[in-house]
Amino acid sequence: MPGRPFRFLHAADLHLDSPFRGLGRVAPWLRPVLQDASLEAFRRLLDLAVDESVDLVVWAGDVFDHTAPSLRAQFALRDGIARLGDHGIPVFWAHGNHDPFDALAVDIDWPANLTRFPAGRVEHVVVPDPADPAHPLCAVYGISYPEARVLESYAEQFLRDDEAPWAMAVLHGNVGGQPGHDNYAPARLMDLTTRGFDYWALGHIHHRAVLSESPWVVYPGNLQGRHPREDGAKGAMVAHVDEWGAARVVFHSLAPVVWRTLALDVTGEAYADRVEERLGDALAAAGGSAQGDDGTLVRVELTGRSPLARLAPDDWLVMAERLSDRAPRPGFVFVESIVSHLGRPLAPDPPDGLLSRALAEVDRLALPSDWNAVWPFPDAWGRPLAQQVRQRVQDRLRAALGDELGEEDP
Numbered sequence: 001m002p003g004r005p006f007r008f009l010h011a012a013d014l015h016l017d018s019p020f021r022g023l024g025r026v027a028p029w030l031r032p033v034l035q036d037a038s039l040e041a042f043r044r045l046l047d048l049a050v051d052e053s054v055d056l057v058v059w060a061g062d063v064f065d066h067t068a069p070s071l072r073a074q075f076a077l078r079d080g081i082a083r084l085g086d087h088g089i090p091v092f093w094a095h096g097n098h099d100p101f102d103a104l105a106v107d108i109d110w111p112a113n114l115t116r117f118p119a120g121r122v123e124h125v126v127v128p129d130p131a132d133p134a135h136p137l138c139a140v141y142g143i144s145y146p147e148a149r150v151l152e153s154y155a156e157q158f159l160r161d162d163e164a165p166w167a168m169a170v171l172h173g174n175v176g177g178q179p180g181h182d183n184y185a186p187a188r189l190m191d192l193t194t195r196g197f198d199y200w201a202l203g204h205i206h207h208r209a210v211l212s213e214s215p216w217v218v219y220p221g222n223l224q225g226r227h228p229r230e231d232g233a234k235g236a237m238v239a240h241v242d243e244w245g246a247a248r249v250v251f252h253s254l255a256p257v258v259w260r261t262l263a264l265d266v267t268g269e270a271y272a273d274r275v276e277e278r279l280g281d282a283l284a285a286a287g288g289s290a291q292g293d294d295g296t297l298v299r300v301e302l303t304g305r306s307p308l309a310r311l312a313p314d315d316w317l318v319m320a321e322r323l324s325d326r327a328p329r330p331g332f333v334f335v336e337s338i339v340s341h342l343g344r345p346l347a348p349d350p351p352d353g354l355l356s357r358a359l360a361e362v363d364r365l366a367l368p369s370d371w372n373a374v375w376p377f378p379d380a381w382g383r384p385l386a387q388q389v390r391q392r393v394q395d396r397l398r399a400a401l402g403d404e405l406g407e408e409d410p
């Protein structure tokens with residue numbers, strides 16, 4: 001029997017009021033922007049839920065950044081849940097390792113439209129169709145961490161009730177042993193996909209990933225990137241479920257500040273102003289790729305070989321400042337740091353060195369002059385074919401042997 005189509009919003013790792021970490025530098029005007037970023041992203045999440053008229057909202061853990069959240073974060077969350085309640089939207093929260101149920105200090109009496117899943121035990125709630133309360137829309141199953149370190153698997157605890165309509169499972173944990181995140185509530189993908197649920201609303205891994213589409217197994221990623229490794233657009237998923245239970249899942253970018261890493265190979269560039277010019281062009285493109293008024297924080301990584309390898313971090317800081325916006329503006333671009341991985345240029349080979357002798361051999365190599373009749377087209381420098389071939393071979397020799405010859409003295 002077809003049901004009523006419905007929509008829900010799935011977010012995770014909101015880390016409300018979280019500080020930015022490991023920043024190279026922050027201009028004074030940027031500090032309040034970064035301090036507000038996670039809460040601004042949360043305001044946008046609320047707008048999205050209301051604009052899309054979702055039927056429910058699900059948070060898969062790490063709503064707060066730590067167990068003693070600021071009152072500012074708690075009020076933001078309370079007001080947000082209440083706003084969703086005003087629109088008849090229920091909210092479901094499965095606690096994770098940053099906001100474990102038993103350790104979390106709560107100074108707020110949460111609104112009635114919030115369901116927090118119990119610690120260490122899967123519970124489910126049937127969400128009724130508001131237009132027809134006798135009929136269920138879907139069932140939401142979830143479990144919370146009692147404490148930060150949960151090393152046991154929670155997947156086996158999710159038992160889908162045969163009577164349940166469309167069913168969703170909400171879990172904070174590491175599916176597939178992904179590196180870079182603590183291996184909490186570990187599970188294999190097949191532990192989830194074989195349990196009969198229609199959608200696994202996951203949290204914990206901060207990179208957005210759809211691990212499966214049938215059933216849906218989804219990490220929305222965190223809401224606001226807080227350091228260079230959390231780069232790219234950040235936001236939440238809205239799932240559209242049709243009357244037959246098939247879902248379409250759409251990512252919405254919500255973070256007001258987006259991290260980008262810009263890698264530039266400056267081999268052969270001897271002048272800092274030339275590097276600055278090239279970075280300026282690349283930054284304009286990076287800033288232009290941000291959506292709307294969103295700001296962009298950029299970490300630049302310089303690679304290759306150049307005499308500019310001698311410059312100190314403070315020198316690169318000067319360039320970072322010159323390339324950054326000096327004041328807040330919509331669509332700002334701020335270079336957080338320029339990290340130089342530059343190597344010094346290779347030492348010239350002495351006349352009797354291995355490379356010089358190999359190049360000389362290639363020069364002496366007699367290439368048939370009738371090649372030039374077969375391919376009568378000179379290259380951009382007007383060289384006939386035999387000379388082009390000689391040049392190619394010499395270039396390859398330089399590239400292959402150059403690394404063996406060592407670097408120039410600083």
Ligand SMILES: [Mn+2]
Pocket residue numbers: 013062098204205206
């Ligand atoms: Mn997290």
